Amino acid sequence: EIAAGDAKVLYSDGVNLRYCNRGEKLPDKHQLLLEFDDGSSLVGWVQMYGGLSAFREGENDNKYYLIAKEKPSPLSSDFDEDYFKSLFEEGAAKLSLKAFLATEQRIPGLGNGVLQDILFNARMHPKKKAGILTAADKHILFGSV
Structure with missing residues (x-):
């Protein structure tokens, strides 16, 4: 889970994340691209299984996510x-x-x-x-x- 202002980016097992410096070639295929003010980025892609989601704080009603946050x-x-x-x-x-x-x-x-x-x-x-x-x-x- 990554905090991004009042939002969260959630990734699960099966998601690959890669940090790229400014100007670095990004992977051709990806499901997530977060670009930062300094020109760097975070790229994510799912292999076989996994999950990516983004939501505002307090708006994720996924049962498994909520249970996991309590434990x-x-x-x-x-x-x-x-x-x-x-x-x-x-x-x-x-x-x-x-x-x-x-x-x-x-x-x-x-x-x-x-x-x-x-x-x-x-x-x-x-x-x-x-x-x-x-x-x-x-x-x-x-x-x-």
Whole structure:
């Protein structure tokens, strides 16, 4: 997410961004071009999947975006092991680990693109049910996230 005055530019996994200096040749194909006052620009293009959107502050009513904004990023200090373990209390027992990690924006920004690596590093099968994880399993999974 990039703030641009009273607007936001939102990009998701699958979007490539490239900063170009003034006078630099821009890619022939792109879906986003932001030109700055100094002549430089930011160019974006989508590969296979991904999303680009722009909206004024407070005008994005996308359910998944709003949920993700309410929850801590896995890169923040608020996303600690206690918070991670609390996610299992939200009716996750019957879900596979793949569904638990990648649906309902439980962990903002985490999707199929990274969950395979997370589960591989934790040595857990994607179809394993979240409800049967031990405290030690949850600790390992948190470390992998």
